[in-house]
Amino acid sequence: MKPARETTGDGRFARQPNRFTERLGPPGPGRYRLYASYACPWAQRVLIVRRLLGVEDLLDVTIVDPIRDEKGWRVPGGDPEYLSELYLASDPDYRGRYTVPVIWDAAEGRIVTNDFPQITLDLETTWSTTPDLYPERLRPEIDALNDRLYHGLNNAVYEAGFARSQAAYEEAVARVFATLDELEERLAAGSPYLFGDELTESDVRAYTTLARFDAVYHGHFKCSVRRLVDYPALWAYARRLYAIPAFGETTDFDHIKRHYYMTHPDINPSRIVPVGPAIDWSL
Numbered sequence: 001m002k003p004a005r006e007t008t009g010d011g012r013f014a015r016q017p018n019r020f021t022e023r024l025g026p027p028g029p030g031r032y033r034l035y036a037s038y039a040c041p042w043a044q045r046v047l048i049v050r051r052l053l054g055v056e057d058l059l060d061v062t063i064v065d066p067i068r069d070e071k072g073w074r075v076p077g078g079d080p081e082y083l084s085e086l087y088l089a090s091d092p093d094y095r096g097r098y099t100v101p102v103i104w105d106a107a108e109g110r111i112v113t114n115d116f117p118q119i120t121l122d123l124e125t126t127w128s129t130t131p132d133l134y135p136e137r138l139r140p141e142i143d144a145l146n147d148r149l150y151h152g153l154n155n156a157v158y159e160a161g162f163a164r165s166q167a168a169y170e171e172a173v174a175r176v177f178a179t180l181d182e183l184e185e186r187l188a189a190g191s192p193y194l195f196g197d198e199l200t201e202s203d204v205r206a207y208t209t210l211a212r213f214d215a216v217y218h219g220h221f222k223c224s225v226r227r228l229v230d231y232p233a234l235w236a237y238a239r240r241l242y243a244i245p246a247f248g249e250t251t252d253f254d255h256i257k258r259h260y261y262m263t264h265p266d267i268n269p270s271r272i273v274p275v276g277p278a279i280d281w282s283l
């Protein structure tokens with residue numbers, strides 16, 4: 001159940017602000033640890049970028065259990081048992097949701113950031129620029145597209161799924177499909193990626209929502225006007241990205257489906273996880 005404080009008077013889902021917004025400093029072996037879920041689109045962005053930049057040795061990873069209970073994300077192996085312990089060790093007064101992705105500074109024993117849009121940009125600008133996922137000359141355009149993606153797609157699917165009124169739901173769904181239509185048109189022009197031949201941060205942000213679209217957003221979040229597979233250029237684009245190991249090998253449909261269908265009992269009270277959809281992601 002989403003806390004009431006994230007629902008507006010007219011039934012819209014309004015995401016909580018990120019509590020920890022420090023910038024990542026220079027990496028040091030054993031210093032930073034990423035807590036991520038394969039289910040979470042915001043966390044998968046960091047897993048993808050970590051792999052693309054080849055900074056795996058500088059950023060350790062703990063993958064949380066996909067099923068979240070009333071105590072929040074559980075850490076397999078039990079150190080700590082729950083992600084909440086890291087939040088409360090960093091700020092005993094923290095009262096928000098305990099979210100992934102989060103980066104823990106082992107040297108200082110505290111959370112540095114849960115500011116998901118900034119984490120990947122920090123890695124791309126200060127940890128490694130090979131490949132250059134956020135090239136300086138394209139930054140204004142990338143920022144503008146990322147903003148469009150966030151409001152029209154990445155967060156809009158949640159606004160549809162967590163809406164508490166018909167009007168709020170319909171408004172969010174309209175935004176989702178207007179954005180998918182736009183992306184289809186952009187990619188139908190023939191470029192492999194959103195910025196031509198260059199793979200950028202925008203592709204990472206688009207991908208993690210597209211990868212979940214038919215598996216969970218179409219059914220569980222009721223974004224059911226069309227499926228991703230109904231968009232020829234977008235579907236080819238999503239599979240092109242999936243074929244890159246950093247994308248494909250961090251995409252876990254089992255975690256995705258079990259997490260969404262079993263963790264929002266207000267949306268799916270039976271917690272039954274659907275069989276399918278049977279989709280072939282190979283090129």
Ligand SMILES: N[C@@H](CCC(=O)N[C@@H](CS)C(=O)NCC(=O)O)C(=O)O
Binds near residue numbers: 015041042072115
């Ligand atoms: N940090 C952001 C976005 C990250 C986020 O929402 N992550 C989800 C998983 S996709 C999460 O960890 N949710 C935990 C919860 O709702 O208790 C937020 O606070 O809304």
